[in-house]
Amino acid sequence: MLEIKNLHVKLEEEDKVILKGVNLTVEAGKVHAIMGPNGSGKSTLSYVLSGRAGYEVTDGSATLEGAELLEMEPEERAAAGLFLAFQYPVEIPGVGNMTFLRTALNAQRKARGEDELSAGDFLKLVREKAKALKIDADMMKRPVNVGFSGGEKKRNEILQMAMLEPRMCILDETDSGLDVDAMKLVSEGVNALRDAGRGFLVITHYQRLLDHIKPDVVHIMADGRIVKTGGPELALEVEQNGYAGILAEVA
Amino acid sequence: MALPQAKTDALEARIAGLSLPAAGWSVPARKEALARLSGMGMPAKRDEYWRYTDPSSLTAVSPKAAAPLEAADEAPAFDGIDRLTLVFVDGVFDAAASDDPALAGVEISRLAEAGPDIHWARDLYGVLEARGQSPVQRPLSALNTAFASDGILIRATAKAAKPVSLVYVHKSDTSDAILHHCIKVDAGAELTVLESGPAAARFNKVMEVDVAEGGRFHHIRTQGRDHDRRAVTHIFARLAAESLFKSFTLTANGRLTRNEAVLELLGDDAVAHVAGAAVGDGDFLHDDTVFITHQGERCESRQVFKKVLKNGAVGVFQGKILVKPGAQKTDGYQISQSLLLDDDSQFLAKPELEIYADDVQCSHGSTSGAIDETALFYLRSRGVPMREAQALLVLAFLAEAIREIEDEALADDIRSRMEGWLNRHKGA
Numbered sequence: 001m002l003e004i005k006n007l008h009v010k011l012e013e014e015d016k017v018i019l020k021g022v023n024l025t026v027e028a029g030k031v032h033a034i035m036g037p038n039g040s041g042k043s044t045l046s047y048v049l050s051g052r053a054g055y056e057v058t059d060g061s062a063t064l065e066g067a068e069l070l071e072m073e074p075e076e077r078a079a080a081g082l083f084l085a086f087q088y089p090v091e092i093p094g095v096g097n098m099t100f101l102r103t104a105l106n107a108q109r110k111a112r113g114e115d116e117l118s119a120g121d122f123l124k125l126v127r128e129k130a131k132a133l134k135i136d137a138d139m140m141k142r143p144v145n146v147g148f149s150g151g152e153k154k155r156n157e158i159l160q161m162a163m164l165e166p167r168m169c170i171l172d173e174t175d176s177g178l179d180v181d182a183m184k185l186v187s188e189g190v191n192a193l194r195d196a197g198r199g200f201l202v203i204t205h206y207q208r209l210l211d212h213i214k215p216d217v218v219h220i221m222a223d224g225r226i227v228k229t230g231g232p233e234l235a236l237e238v239e240q241n242g243y244a245g246i247l248a249e250v251a
Numbered sequence: 252m253a254l255p256q257a258k259t260d261a262l263e264a265r266i267a268g269l270s271l272p273a274a275g276w277s278v279p280a281r282k283e284a285l286a287r288l289s290g291m292g293m294p295a296k297r298d299e300y301w302r303y304t305d306p307s308s309l310t311a312v313s314p315k316a317a318a319p320l321e322a323a324d325e326a327p328a329f330d331g332i333d334r335l336t337l338v339f340v341d342g343v344f345d346a347a348a349s350d351d352p353a354l355a356g357v358e359i360s361r362l363a364e365a366g367p368d369i370h371w372a373r374d375l376y377g378v379l380e381a382r383g384q385s386p387v388q389r390p391l392s393a394l395n396t397a398f399a400s401d402g403i404l405i406r407a408t409a410k411a412a413k414p415v416s417l418v419y420v421h422k423s424d425t426s427d428a429i430l431h432h433c434i435k436v437d438a439g440a441e442l443t444v445l446e447s448g449p450a451a452a453r454f455n456k457v458m459e460v461d462v463a464e465g466g467r468f469h470h471i472r473t474q475g476r477d478h479d480r481r482a483v484t485h486i487f488a489r490l491a492a493e494s495l496f497k498s499f500t501l502t503a504n505g506r507l508t509r510n511e512a513v514l515e516l517l518g519d520d521a522v523a524h525v526a527g528a529a530v531g532d533g534d535f536l537h538d539d540t541v542f543i544t545h546q547g548e549r550c551e552s553r554q555v556f557k558k559v560l561k562n563g564a565v566g567v568f569q570g571k572i573l574v575k576p577g578a579q580k581t582d583g584y585q586i587s588q589s590l591l592l593d594d595d596s597q598f599l600a601k602p603e604l605e606i607y608a609d610d611v612q613c614s615h616g617s618t619s620g621a622i623d624e625t626a627l628f629y630l631r632s633r634g635v636p637m638r639e640a641q642a643l644l645v646l647a648f649l650a651e652a653i654r655e656i657e658d659e660a661l662a663d664d665i666r667s668r669m670e671g672w673l674n675r676h677k678g679a
Contacts, residue, residue: 050632053624078634090629094647100630103643108634143647160633 001199002026002049002168007060009041009048018044020224021060026168029196033210034203035235036221037243042203043087045221046172050084051077064168078104079111081167085157085174092144097156100144101126101163108164129162133189150177151185158189169193170201175209187212207239222247258292262390264312265293269398275365280377284396287381291390300387303567303599304509304538309391309483314453317479317506319421325671327418328447328473329664334416335359337403341421341451342428344401348418356409357442362402362431372404372433379459379487383513387542392485392511395457399431402457406435407442407466414443414469419450421477426451432458436466436494443658444468449475449505450482460488462496464518470498471661473668474505478534481507486525492518492547499656501665502529502537503672509538516543516550516578526555526655528669531564531596532676538567539587545578545611554585557652559645560596561676571603574611581606583613590648591619642673 002025009019018041026032036042048055049062051074062069064080072080092100106116117125130140133155145153154174161169171190175183190213194200202213210218210232218234219226222243227250228234238246266288271281293310294301308315337359338348344361352359360370377396383389405415417432428451436442440463450456462468474482482505488496502508514523529537543552558566568587589598600617622644630640649669656662 052628052632073637074628074631075634075636075640078632084632086629086632090625092623092626092629092644092647094650095643099643100633103639104630104633104635107636107639111634111636164633 001028002062002064002201004062005060007048007062008058009044009055010058012054012056018224019048022224022226024219024226026199026201028199030216031194031200031202031213032217032219033215033235034201034219034221035205035238040221041224042221043172046084046170046203049170050074050082075107076111078164079108083161083164083166083169085161085169085171087172087176089145089153089157091146093146095144097142097144098126098140101160104160105163126163129159132192133159133162134185135159151179151182154178154182154186155189158186162189162193167197168199168201170203172203173205174202175204175206183209184212207235210235220246254290254292258295261293261295261310262288265310266394266398267312271397272365274367276367276370276373277362277365277376280373281397284377284380284393287384288390288393288397291388291393294390300540300569303569304507304536306391308481308507309453309455309509314425314427314451314481315479316424317452317477317481318424319449320475320477322476325668328668329416329445329661332414332416332445332660332664334414334445336416336418338418338420339401339428339430339450341423341426342400342430342454345420354415355412356407356440357411357415358406358408359415360404362399362404370404371406371435375433375435375459375461376431379461379489380457380485382489382515383485383487383542389485389511389513391455391483392457392487395429395431395455395485399429399457402431402433404433405442405444406437407440408437410441411443414445416445416447419446419448419454419475421449421451421475421480424452427453429455431456434458434460434468436460436462436468438463439465441467442469444470446470446472447475449477449480452480454480454482454484456482456484458484458486460486460496462488462490462494464491465493466491467495468497469657471656471665472499473501473665474508476504476672478504479506481505483509485511485513488514488523490514490516490518490521490523493520494518495521496523497655497657498525499652499665500527501668502527503668504531504535505537506534507536509540511540512542514543514552515546516552517546519547520549521547522551524553524555524655526553526652528557528649528652529566530559530669530672531561531566533562533564535560535564536567537565539570541570543572543583545572545574545581545583548578549580550578551582552584553655554587555652555655556587557649558589558598559592559648560589560598561592563595565596566598568600568602568617570601570615571605572613572615574606574608574613576607578608579610581608581611581613583611585615586651587617588648589619590645591621638677642670642677645673646670
């Protein structure tokens, strides 16, 4: 599904190298988790994959089902099936949440040569998906993320994911700012999307999200590289010993 | 203080080819306006009030040539709205193209047909314009009162059955039109006036609006899409107790536009909103100059002006709220914002508050900035293509101004015009 090879990335504005040769393959149907201390490059990886400006790829490649991601515009990556759930979802005053979702969905369908969804079909679909995430009609009418609580913003991200049905989902610290109940709700939303054709890359500091979204593979990232890969037990080890222990072990 | 010779000379040159009508009830008011004008001369770039907008093309003897735009790609403004239409071609009334001016709740006549008889407009024509000359002079509006060739006089005595729509067609490259409308909304009456079109190569328009107690007046206009036209317009409004005035203007293109609104809230509990959305690409200067005087108590005023500028376009905002002694519980709000789509465009703003009452609430804000890159990336990351995402954000920026239009059908018409413009101007 997603194949990252020897990815080197520096900041465009300054001479700071962030990713120093990341190698990672996420297979269809699998959930991979990336854990790591602050500043290890986890969020940068998610931004580079989704096409945010400000980063320069100096070496390596990233492909989604064989297509080179790094040469595509952000909207092309989305149409190809990539989705990033933002750590800090963006507020867009003046653009209604419903308009936003519909514009995005139809733009992707159009890019893939599919027919646009009719207003009626769209409404039916969005109501059904929103209900599962306990997103009420009022939230759909409000401008995108404006005045939403932390939990509401994250649920809104998952709603977008559910509507757009991407092939490859990247979740960047989706657990940050969530209370226990909200985390459960968000995790249920993610778990409902798990299927054999879809890959997940879950970025998190903490093991607790992985109690709800059970990973198949856990990677530890430090200083711009994946330094250790293992099963779900690796997340428990982080929880018990912190990153220091693991980093000392691989150093 | 003696008037600078240059101002007098410019005035004499400007009015040399113009003449007052020989007879009719408007003549005394026109003579008074001419006397006012002689004391002011023509405005010049050195005047404080014209610091950001060079008036020379508005005061020149003849207009600069401006070709009419063939806008076959868009339905005429307010096409789907049930309305009474009155048409001017290059400033000349076109009876054949106009509807029969008969409308329940409304009396309509023409300034050009002003006979010697008593007419309600005699107490209004030039009266609000004259009031508006202090504390700031507006010579081009006095010029208009003196020499207007025509105009529509509308009196609403009840709730008008439908909007009155003034359509300004521009056909001649060198047309120079001066129109003066008077609108009187009687106590408890309600009227919507629509204006659309570029009118002429050069257009000087005054609209005086007198709203009696509890009256409601709505005004929505689009100023056409001609690239080279120039226009100076004034709205003078006087609001009695518990009356309402709401005006919205869409300006797309036009080499020079100066829209002045001079509003007086005289009675208690009156409401005045004036809003504008202006979009310019290239050789475009748009100036919104607003002066709102609060005299009554508990009145509310709002100024909401948004501009989208690219390729060297210039936006100007001069907005003032004057709260007179005794105008307690005034609620004044003023916002002027511009979205600069490149580094070549500029926005000049002069917001002013002058307050002589101690229990008032007034706020103002002015910003200029680029499109929010983070929001743009967020939209694109969800699959919305670059240009579409930009258009969505530009429309979102303009939304607050468009929200000032109460009627949903009219707001939709304006919105679709806005989208059309953005579509045509989406390239760099």
